[in-house]
Amino acid sequence: MHRLAAVLILLANAVSAQQIPPPQEEVVLGLSQDQVSISTDFDGSNILIFGAIKRETPIPEGPPLEVLITVAGPSVPVTVRRKERRLGIWVNTDAVEVDSAPSFYAIATSAPWSQTISDIEDLRHRVSIPRAIRSVGAPMTVQDSQSFTEAVIRIRTDNGLYQLAEDTIEVSQQTLFDTSIAMPASLTEGAYRTRILLTRNGMVISQRETVIEVRKVGLERWLYNLSREQPLYYGLLAVAIAIAAGWGASAAFRLIRS
Amino acid sequence: MQLYLPIAEVSVNLFVLLGLGGIVGMLSGMFGVGGGFLITPLLFFLGIPPAVAVATGANQIVASSISAVLAHLKRKTVDLRMGFVLLIGGMTGSGFGVYIFNILREMGQVDLLVRLCYVLFLGMIGGLMFVESLRALRNSKRGTPPKRRQHGWVHGLPFKVRFRTSGLYISAIPPLMVGFAVGILAAIMGVGGGFIMVPAMIYLLGMPTKVVIGTSLFQIIFVTAFTTLLHATTSMTVDIVLALALILGGVVGAQFGNVIGMKLKAEQLRILLAMLVLAVCGKIGLELLLRPAEIYTLSTGGS
Numbered sequence: 001m002h003r004l005a006a007v008l009i010l011l012a013n014a015v016s017a018q019q020i021p022p023p024q025e026e027v028v029l030g031l032s033q034d035q036v037s038i039s040t041d042f043d044g045s046n047i048l049i050f051g052a053i054k055r056e057t058p059i060p061e062g063p064p065l066e067v068l069i070t071v072a073g074p075s076v077p078v079t080v081r082r083k084e085r086r087l088g089i090w091v092n093t094d095a096v097e098v099d100s101a102p103s104f105y106a107i108a109t110s111a112p113w114s115q116t117i118s119d120i121e122d123l124r125h126r127v128s129i130p131r132a133i134r135s136v137g138a139p140m141t142v143q144d145s146q147s148f149t150e151a152v153i154r155i156r157t158d159n160g161l162y163q164l165a166e167d168t169i170e171v172s173q174q175t176l177f178d179t180s181i182a183m184p185a186s187l188t189e190g191a192y193r194t195r196i197l198l199t200r201n202g203m204v205i206s207q208r209e210t211v212i213e214v215r216k217v218g219l220e221r222w223l224y225n226l227s228r229e230q231p232l233y234y235g236l237l238a239v240a241i242a243i244a245a246g247w248g249a250s251a252a253f254r255l256i257r258s
Numbered sequence: 259m260q261l262y263l264p265i266a267e268v269s270v271n272l273f274v275l276l277g278l279g280g281i282v283g284m285l286s287g288m289f290g291v292g293g294g295f296l297i298t299p300l301l302f303f304l305g306i307p308p309a310v311a312v313a314t315g316a317n318q319i320v321a322s323s324i325s326a327v328l329a330h331l332k333r334k335t336v337d338l339r340m341g342f343v344l345l346i347g348g349m350t351g352s353g354f355g356v357y358i359f360n361i362l363r364e365m366g367q368v369d370l371l372v373r374l375c376y377v378l379f380l381g382m383i384g385g386l387m388f389v390e391s392l393r394a395l396r397n398s399k400r401g402t403p404p405k406r407r408q409h410g411w412v413h414g415l416p417f418k419v420r421f422r423t424s425g426l427y428i429s430a431i432p433p434l435m436v437g438f439a440v441g442i443l444a445a446i447m448g449v450g451g452g453f454i455m456v457p458a459m460i461y462l463l464g465m466p467t468k469v470v471i472g473t474s475l476f477q478i479i480f481v482t483a484f485t486t487l488l489h490a491t492t493s494m495t496v497d498i499v500l501a502l503a504l505i506l507g508g509v510v511g512a513q514f515g516n517v518i519g520m521k522l523k524a525e526q527l528r529i530l531l532a533m534l535v536l537a538v539c540g541k542i543g544l545e546l547l548l549r550p551a552e553i554y555t556l557s558t559g560g561s
Contacts, residue, residue: 040499043260043269083553089546091370092555151554185260185269186305220264220499227265227494235490238317238498239483242505246324249509
């Protein structure tokens with residue numbers, strides 16, 4: 001009975017969403033910075049995301065407006081290996097390739113998760129962490145491929161790379177909102193896709209996207225490029241530095257002692 | 259103070275790296291081991307990706323070994339001729355070892371094999387050295403002179419060369435073979451190979467301990483420089499910033515280690531090294547036997 005009611009409400013919403021001419025309420029977005037520079041002393045970064053809701057009509061009646069913000073790092077395939085005990089020793093046995101998992105994924109919401117977005121909308125817009133990861137084929141030998149995806153989420157959550165911060169967006173008068181996303185020190189380079197979703201009653205009514213660029217700068221940039229483009233020179237440089245440092249230290253100590 | 263590493267793509271505390279480099283450098287100066295078997299697992303512990311840890315460890319060892327060898331050269335405790343003979347074997351062996359390593363990597367069990375190698379060799383060498391040096395220590399206390407080992411087969415081989423610094427007149431074949439074997443193991447285990455080389459020189463070739471350390475370090479410089487270049491050009495996992503931080507700590511540590519090493523007796527030096535080797539062996543062995551806290555591991559890209 002309960003479930004039936006929920007379905008009816010969803011249906012009613014879907015119908016009403018189709019009837020309303022597009023969008024009544026729109027997001028206007030601001031970022032404290034649209035670029036994160038990784039320099040030698042980079043120690044994580046806090047990005048302030050703020051915005052306002054633009055509307056031509058008065059605030060609609062009914063449940064309050066909710067805001068969801070996601071920041072996703074570049075997606076790359078991840079190989080997940082599981083250890084098992086064989087002959088008394090822990091050995092990597094099964095491996096599952098997760099086709100695409102963001103290197104970083106943070107969600108902030110303006111209310112507890114269940115109040116902000118419905119399951120169907122989550123599925124459609126790939127908002128929650130498990131939905132942001134795509135895993136298609138597991139080898140036939142692995143029965144429980146789900147637990148491999150869970151492992152990705154667990155390990156990355158422990159490292160601060162995946163975050164779900166419920167109820168951390170301040171929404172004032174259903175118009176202004178702001179939150180801050182903490183990016184850890186172990187960031188990878190790339191374009192971080194940032195989405196703002198507005199929901200009412202679990203349905204997405206408007207969304208907006210922007211990109212935060214995460215880039216190495218200065219010495220970090222130069223060394224990284226050199227190591228990719230001129231690996232031989234980079235290697236020679238590494239050895240030369242080591243030789244110079246070893247010799248220099250020895251010479252310095254001789255001076256000190258004499 | 260945090261330091262962002264451009265290749266490893268993680269941020270670590272600079273002082274932790276300096277301290278780590280310092281301790282390993284000190285051991286390197288004291289015992290003539292490169293310290294790769296210590297620094298690589300310690301870097302894993304700091305959260306550095308394994309491929310970067312192995313490659314950068316090699317780079318760091320180049321610096322600390324040079325610093326230590328210069329001190330040994332001054333005291334004339336490097337057998338250059340023996341060093342070159344070992345080096346020829348070592349280079350050949352390391353090329354062969356990289357080849358084996360790549361085959362194993364395709365089979366997907368390289369991590370386990372490396373760990374098993376560590377446990378096996380560290381355990382064997384550590385145990386052997388421990389027992390041997392205990393006996394030597396007891397003998398020296400009683401006042402009986404330690405008896406020289408006789409190597410019948412070593413003396414019967416052709417191509418005899420006089421190694422004046424070591425006081426040996428033996429065939430060049432055993433040192434070549436020792437170098438070759440150590441080169442293979444060094445490439446597979448991602449270390450300079452000092453902890454195998456040192457006991458091999460003492461027990462197989464019968465070289466005096468004081469000369470062994472300088473000579474071992476001498477050939478480690480070349481093997482690790484070669485490994486660094488190989489890693490930089492093939493897997494691109496050498497992190498210069500990480501290496502530099504470790505080197506700064508390491509070169510200072512190596513000089514101190516050298517001074518401490520001169521004050522200790524050869525038997526004491528050996529027993530300390532044996533205990534260190536056994537401790538690392540036990541740690542890695544336990545990791546294989548006990549249930550890990552996280553049985554899943556992630557890896558992205560090539561490594």
